[in-house]
Amino acid sequence: MTIRPIAEAEWPVFATVFREAFNSEAPPAVVDRYRALSELDRLLAAFDGDQMVGTAGALSFAMTVPGGTAPVAGVTLVSVLPSHRRRGILSAMMRRQLNDLHEGGEPVAALYPSEAAIYGRFGYGRAADSLTFDIPRHGAAFVPDAPTDPALRLRVADPARARKELEQVFEIVRAERPGQYARTAARWDDLLADEEFDRSGTGALRCVIAEDGSGPRGYALFRVKRKASEDDLPANELLLQELYAVDPAAYALVWRGVLERDLIARVRAWSRPVDDPLIHLLAEPRHLRPLWRDDLWVRVVDVGRALSARAYAAPVDLVFEVEDAYCPWNARCWRLSADGAGAVCEPSSAAADVTLPVSALGAAYLGGRPLVGMLRAGLIREHTRGAVARLSTAMSWEPRPCAALVF
Template identity: 60%
Template sequence: MSLSLRPLTESDYSTWITVDEEAFGNAIPPHRRELFKDVTEFDRSLGAFEDDQLVGVTSVFSFTMTVPGGPLPVAGVTSVAVLPSHRRRGVLSALMTRQLSDIRERGEAVAALYASEAAIYGRFGYGRAADNLFFDIPTHSAGFVKHAPSDPSLRLRIVRPAEARSVFEKVFEAALDGRPGLYARTPERWNAILSDHEADQGGSGPLRAVVVEDDRGPRGYALFRIRSGITDHDTPSGELRLKELFGLDPAAYALLWRHVLDRDLVSRVRVAQRPVDDPLMHLLAEPRHLNAGWLDELWIRLVDVERALASRRYSAPVDVVIEVEDTLCPWNAGRWRLSAGTSGARCVPAGDAEADLRLPVALLGAAYLGGRALTGAQAAGLVHESRAGAVRELSTAMSWEPAPWTGLIF
């Protein structure tokens, strides 16, 4: 197959969406097409063409993402799709390889994505770096523990989401630096979050919001929809679907959850994405009633190992020589000496020094945000140790609290 790659333009957009819909087997509503177009960086898109036919696409968002220790430019990979007629013909490999090279040339050391299928992206050096929980909470079993935090100075205010956007933005900005994986939101992305078209509602009613505040200003917010319902026995069976919830302190956080769990005529609260260390697990008196499930969330790829490892902070001192296996980005392959402490890090080529441990680049990416221990991969036989204790030393140093979580699919 004769394949050519080039950036896509606005004139290609309709065909691009057609490829995306065919690959994912979905139909993107017209207003969602426009919202996605608004956030698209066409110069960072890439199309694969067989002759004049567009057969595969991918794109990148330019993010500022929180990593352990602070913000970092990160390439947010999105819209990866290949026509079903052209699978297993090298289209995806060509796109992903070219994209990694472009990301490196742009100066970004880290790429991130959400995986439609978990088995795909390890082949391209991405590692499972963050997970999320989903909840299905019966409200009649949602009492809090006796000493749940409270603050009498806090008050709740019901708001219209479109009119309270500046409040949401202020709260989110305050929360941004606290958790690895969160990324700064552009005005266009907020437009998508607050979109309330009928297709966005999915039968669950209009977007609703509540703000918690005190005399100093907003301390948190929750966005949600409510699908009303009633049983054959005339008892309420409404379902609240939480979109997102941020509280800037324990009391504000607890008050928001109490509001969500105490809404009249609601019998269940469903939550699709929450961090694996969500404090709600400690607040609920009977945590089994969270009915929690666990899924992979963010996948991380170290595009430039040297700069990526030097660009984050570490939880403990570490001095190791790491041998990295990376066939797709040969500039990463080899031995690197990482010397780091809680205040800074240095990563340089190790020359002829003996490696303390050896691992694939995907596992280094999985550990990068601090939420995936390397010792587990070692127990699985995927990380090889030459110096006793080296894997634990590196794993401890790379660990971070709170756990990584993005919370908003891109």
């Protein structure tokens, strides 16, 4: 079994492998979009003799992390042909990718797993969660003191034509929430694509924008799935793709535009952050009927560089020992010293206050999964009383992380 980067001419075979592995029906035009999204020089393939049997890729993201932006490798297009599974090909590709990153790539990797049980063994930790809301029309009322702004108005827009305005809003909001990543032109092309494949049984992509005299302040992208009514009352479902706003009044107005739309029986919203302000705005939040799921998984590839690249919510100075079977360069003691002026994380020969698996560091990296929970679960060992609580508080962050756009 060989693992190596692919040549440009091998892209069609690469695409055939991942389409087969994912049971994908993506037509050629959509595969072309995947190619535009990919960075060809960062695609790896596994070969059994001459046959390509596995694929993996990385994207060069500028991702929001606590206190700023950091380079993060977005791991994607991971697949192994059904004929070659459970023989260690994924494991070998993961090992190769982590070595490559260590030798000249990003200190942190992130991915969306197809199944949550796969990547913990490779040192990834569940770093961000998201909620799915399923809100009936009669649950749309807001609390009486929900913010309003008379300068704001709602405009129906063609999503493709409104792209510049959407980009303008997104550029502001992405800097606030850890996990959000800068979108390339190809990413926006893909997000706004509206082919038969993208609709997959739902309606056209639609858009509303909240704006004032100075420009856009929020938007929602959604589709409406038409459903037959049994009692002559509306049964259609509004499927929210994304909703962003730069301030609370615009946020409330865009949600109103979605929730109060006529001839809609329910609004389904995926990938909402766990601290979505909508939770505070609905008069009866039980109508959210939230369903929890994992969003981003994070792998700390280089402990020193990764932990020095983010900010901390409280001063901290302690030594922790990392267990890491896949990246031996991480498996040692590290001293983390952070305060309002910055953070330094360096190898240390002092005794550890805490011992933890690298997946726990990945889970805590974006600030959304407190280490104290993993201590209570027995996944972290504390040697100095109170050390995990101090590290946990320092690594926590508001707002909670959420990437909300699968890559």
